[in-house]
Amino acid sequence: MRLPPFQTLLDEHAADLHRFLVASVGLHDGDDCFQETVVAALRAYPGLRHGDNLRGWLFTIAHHKVVDQARRTTRQALPVAEPPEVPAVDRHRLADADLMHAVRALPPKQRTAVVQRYLLDRPYAEVAAVIGCSEDAARQNVRAGLQRLRQELPQEVTS
Amino acid sequence: MSTTDDLVTRLRRAGALPPPGGATMNGSAPDPGATHVDRLVAAAVARADADDLVDVAWAAEDTPIGTLTLAATRDGLVRIGFGHDDDMLTELATRVSPRVVHLPARLDDLRRQLDEYFAGRRTHFEVPLDRRLSRGYRLVVLEELGRVPYGETVSYKDLAVRTGHPTASRAVGTAMATNPIPIVVPCHRVLRTGGSLGGYGGGLDTKVWLLRHEGALLG
Numbered sequence: 001m002r003l004p005p006f007q008t009l010l011d012e013h014a015a016d017l018h019r020f021l022v023a024s025v026g027l028h029d030g031d032d033c034f035q036e037t038v039v040a041a042l043r044a045y046p047g048l049r050h051g052d053n054l055r056g057w058l059f060t061i062a063h064h065k066v067v068d069q070a071r072r073t074t075r076q077a078l079p080v081a082e083p084p085e086v087p088a089v090d091r092h093r094l095a096d097a098d099l100m101h102a103v104r105a106l107p108p109k110q111r112t113a114v115v116q117r118y119l120l121d122r123p124y125a126e127v128a129a130v131i132g133c134s135e136d137a138a139r140q141n142v143r144a145g146l147q148r149l150r151q152e153l154p155q156e157v158t159s
Numbered sequence: 160m161s162t163t164d165d166l167v168t169r170l171r172r173a174g175a176l177p178p179p180g181g182a183t184m185n186g187s188a189p190d191p192g193a194t195h196v197d198r199l200v201a202a203a204v205a206r207a208d209a210d211d212l213v214d215v216a217w218a219a220e221d222t223p224i225g226t227l228t229l230a231a232t233r234d235g236l237v238r239i240g241f242g243h244d245d246d247m248l249t250e251l252a253t254r255v256s257p258r259v260v261h262l263p264a265r266l267d268d269l270r271r272q273l274d275e276y277f278a279g280r281r282t283h284f285e286v287p288l289d290r291r292l293s294r295g296y297r298l299v300v301l302e303e304l305g306r307v308p309y310g311e312t313v314s315y316k317d318l319a320v321r322t323g324h325p326t327a328s329r330a331v332g333t334a335m336a337t338n339p340i341p342i343v344v345p346c347h348r349v350l351r352t353g354g355s356l357g358g359y360g361g362g363l364d365t366k367v368w369l370l371r372h373e374g375a376l377l378g
Binding site: 031045114 | 166167169170171172173174194195196197199200202203204206207210212213214215217248249251252253256257258259260261
């Protein structure tokens, strides 16, 4: 099997991989997940049967790290009281950071689907390859993710 | 405009923002040109190396004869290329292992010795060699070549004789042309019978530079 040097994958995809993970799990956990993804990818690399869609393969590993991280976070989560009422005037000015916070609260498949599709501008075929589902299911995950973002963000922010 | 389009626009904009404070994480910046992601990659590669996952480590080294690309396995120095040699990394991925990554730490000893060599303070290299890219008679010739000292030259014919195949000058030439570890395995010290330069993978100018540097060629 002829695979390119692993360095090529790092040169071509490291920046997007980091962006994907920071968008999906936040800055601090994003850095950790990034390193774990690189090590896991390097471990598995020589066992690959073919060199097609190495980007998709790399992001699939990253997606699994997002799923693992979401599981850990859910286990650690404490019950919280109802969020305090946000004054209407502030709701108009919810920052992009809050939108990204809402993205990171999506279920992992929807989260990966939305981030791959809109933040990294990947085609549905690749979104599907990363999540390991059909293209239809990838579209469904993107739709469901957007729907949920609209529900969870105040109407003024999303319209 | 629909709500979805607006949301998507906002997602694209929010996701394009650089991570806050990313470039100055940990307050340390050993390489000022390196980005936050570069440093994360280097840290991940160091972790992978601790888990024995780096089969081929490479680094670039600037020298008076231009940039050299250096590569080592766990067994030793396996390849040196002239210039920034991406083809060399591809060749190593195919012939040794696709786990080829930038890991200068594994080449620190060699880089220090190259510095000393180019500064005129070192006449031979003391690093373990991984000879797996050479086989058969070529390997025999390259091992014999390692006994030609700094400042001296031999002919292709001499090497053929020394390896017990006096008529094999052509095969010696091929061994030189395919030497995976130039400079350290000194194929620049091999000339044609009569003293004309012959060839060199790094270019004849480089061969002349090295021979003059070693005092083997006057002028």
